[in-house]
Amino acid sequence: xxxxxxxxxxxxxxxxxxxxxxxxxxxxxxxxxxxxxxxxxxxxxxxxxxxxxxxxxxxxxxxxxxxxxxxxxxxxxxxxxxxxxxxxxxxxxxxxxxxxxxxxxxxxxxxxxxxxxxxxxxxxxxxxxxxxxxxxxxxxxxxxxxxxxxxxxxxxxxxxxxxxxxxxxxxxxxxxxxxxxxxxxxxxxxxxxxxxxxxxxxxxxxxxxxxxxxxxxxxxxxxxxxxxxxxxxxxxxxxxxxxxxxxxxxxxxxxxxxxxxxxxxxxxxxxxxxxxxxxxxxxxxxxxxxxxxxxxxxxxxx
Amino acid sequence: xxxxxxxxxxxxxxxxxxxxxxxxxxxxxxxxxxxxxxxxxxxxxxxxxxxxxxxxxxxxxxxxxxxxxxxxxxxxxxxxxxxxxxxxxxxxxxxxxxxxxxxxxxxxxxxxxxxxxxxxxxxxxxxxxxxxxxxxxxxxxxxxxxxxxxxxxxxxxxxxxxxxxxxxxxxxxxxxxxxxxxxxxxxxxxxxxxxxxxxxxxxxxxxxxxxxxxxxxxxxxxxxxxxxxxxxxxxxxxxxxxxxxxxxxxxxxxxxxxxxxxxxxxxxxxxxx
Numbered sequence: 001x002x003x004x005x006x007x008x009x010x011x012x013x014x015x016x017x018x019x020x021x022x023x024x025x026x027x028x029x030x031x032x033x034x035x036x037x038x039x040x041x042x043x044x045x046x047x048x049x050x051x052x053x054x055x056x057x058x059x060x061x062x063x064x065x066x067x068x069x070x071x072x073x074x075x076x077x078x079x080x081x082x083x084x085x086x087x088x089x090x091x092x093x094x095x096x097x098x099x100x101x102x103x104x105x106x107x108x109x110x111x112x113x114x115x116x117x118x119x120x121x122x123x124x125x126x127x128x129x130x131x132x133x134x135x136x137x138x139x140x141x142x143x144x145x146x147x148x149x150x151x152x153x154x155x156x157x158x159x160x161x162x163x164x165x166x167x168x169x170x171x172x173x174x175x176x177x178x179x180x181x182x183x184x185x186x187x188x189x190x191x192x193x194x195x196x197x198x199x200x201x202x203x204x205x206x207x208x209x210x211x212x213x214x215x216x217x218x219x220x221x222x223x224x225x226x227x228x229x230x231x232x233x234x235x236x237x238x239x240x241x242x243x244x245x246x247x248x249x250x251x252x253x254x255x256x257x258x259x260x261x262x263x264x265x266x267x268x269x270x271x272x273x274x275x276x277x278x279x280x281x282x283x284x285x286x287x288x289x290x291x292x293x294x295x296x297x298x299x300x301x302x
Numbered sequence: 303x304x305x306x307x308x309x310x311x312x313x314x315x316x317x318x319x320x321x322x323x324x325x326x327x328x329x330x331x332x333x334x335x336x337x338x339x340x341x342x343x344x345x346x347x348x349x350x351x352x353x354x355x356x357x358x359x360x361x362x363x364x365x366x367x368x369x370x371x372x373x374x375x376x377x378x379x380x381x382x383x384x385x386x387x388x389x390x391x392x393x394x395x396x397x398x399x400x401x402x403x404x405x406x407x408x409x410x411x412x413x414x415x416x417x418x419x420x421x422x423x424x425x426x427x428x429x430x431x432x433x434x435x436x437x438x439x440x441x442x443x444x445x446x447x448x449x450x451x452x453x454x455x456x457x458x459x460x461x462x463x464x465x466x467x468x469x470x471x472x473x474x475x476x477x478x479x480x481x482x483x484x485x486x487x488x489x490x491x492x493x494x495x496x497x498x499x500x501x502x503x504x505x506x507x508x509x510x511x512x513x514x515x516x517x518x519x520x521x522x523x524x525x526x527x528x529x530x531x532x533x534x535x536x537x538x539x540x541x542x543x544x545x546x547x548x549x550x551x552x553x554x555x556x557x558x559x560x561x562x563x564x565x566x567x568x569x570x571x572x573x574x575x
Contacts, residue, residue: 059463079463086456090331091510101453101464151463 011036012075012149012181013058017067020053027053030205031067033198035149035181040171042184042192042212044236045202051185052082054202055151058183078147080138082154082185086126094129094137095122098144112144113137116170131158135167143174150174151183168193168232194234201236203244212236308536310430311422311489315528315546317433318486318498321440323521325482326499327506327513328475331455335500336386337374340393341476342483342495344370346400349417349492353410354403360432360484367480370396375476397492420491420543422535433485440478447471452513489528491543501550502527505557527553 014034020027028050035041035058043051056062057069059077086092098109113119116136121129129137135155142150152171156164172195175182186192192199192212201207212234241253250258329338347370348363355362370392377388404412416424444451453461454468461468483495490498502524503516510516530553531546538545 056459056463061459061462077463077465079460081457081460081463084457084460087331087333089504089507090455091507091512091516092456093512096512100456101449101461101466145464 010072012072014070015058015067018057018064018069019066020057020062021065026204028202028204032206033200035183037181038175038179039197040175040182040184040193040195041198041200042186042196043200043202044186044189044192049203051202052153055153055183055185059151075149076145076147078142078145078150080142080152080155084138088127092126094118094124094126097126097137098141100141102145104144108144112140116140132163135159146178147180149181149183153185154187157187165232190236191233192236194232196234199236201238208239307423308532310425310427311532311542312529314425314430314433315489315532316525317437318489319524319528320521321437321482322486322498323502323524324444324517325478326503327517327520328451328455329499330503335496336389338479338496338499340389341367341371341479342492343393344396345483345487345492346417347396350400350403353407353412363487364480364484367483368477371476371480415541418491418493419541420489420494422532422542424488429488436481436485440481443474443478447474451475489542490546494543494547497547497550498524501554505554508557523553
């Protein structure tokens, strides 16, 4: 059994140079990161960049075609997938959803539902829930089984801004209370959950990684999001040494262009320390405005 | 007074309805109606091969239906054609090959209509033993596989991530389908097996509050349809398969009537919580 309290340095999951290939094409390649107990890792990247693929590889749903994925023995995963549609023909109440993958005690179900504010909906059919309620029901289901690792694939999708803040608050509480590791996938390229320990930016490979900068330290963001939101959110500054061209080729900082982009091609200098840098909001790097597209931000980097 | 053959058909039919209920729920939840049809149609190929090679009929049908379902899984993985098109190809070619083989075997006389639409006169005591023995086996397997099957119906990746084995559950589900097709063929007939799976389950949906309740209700509704259909078949001298399907349809239509009120009532109770 895994112990919550002991300062366990063994990662729950670690990926080493992991890659997944489908139909002769690499979906993602050269991925390296690890998650320890109590740690929050956020994966960001544009659509089709391999975020979900990476998460699925980490928890063993997909097998890596190269590299290594190591999980501690007996790792208990709680998973909230990106897309989940439940057919109308399946009569499923929120309460029944909780014990979908394993038996639970009545008290455990109640606790999990109460902590996500869904206790009053226990008898409701899942097909009648709103987008935000459904996400909270799925989150309750995932935490009720007391996982060692919680994997949340875009948990804030279909949730409005204040709902997003509330959900991040909830995730933080879960982490603090249970000490589980959390792998979070975010649709937002620049704003991540404040508690995030490591941000990994993917685009078929690891483009950059680092720690986010608290929004509350920037007066501009405080004005934009408000004080409550600022506590939950953080800004992530990208630092790329290459640009993804529209045709799929990659332009590197040294001016060379390659067909693909992976650590073996010799163009990358992924040094974690180098990527941890502070920007002023008006530094012109293009990262701080969440309205900016990913491409725009990347091109300025190049 | 009821005749022996009729009692045999009734006992056999109710045995089939018991397993068809829960299995049919999964067919509906997983949107596999056409898949079930394809497996059932391949049963005629099984019939032809059993005559040609002098194998036991049910064993032969079970084997052919299993092989067809595995073939489909394999072709799906290759991904060259859509599942829809693959099902269409497999379904009708298996049926046609069966019919062609039967036509070639001039030395055997078979009651084709009996195989296609069911024949209550054809049920023997040995058949009842097989139906109930096989049926109990299927029920036990379903109880054992229930959680992985249900979880992977909701989301296979979720089931896999949380330590269940969705692929294995799916494989066993296919084999259970093949088994039910093999034992149900005599009563409902090859062309109508899927309706015995689907219609009672669809009828049960409107009254079900949980997957488990729906499975049990589907069994009971199926048994009722079998009894009603067989009485009709005896009374009007109609083929047993279509008569059972008509009875099931009548129950389905009946279930539509009061349901508006039921659903509204359950809605308001959510608000009161």
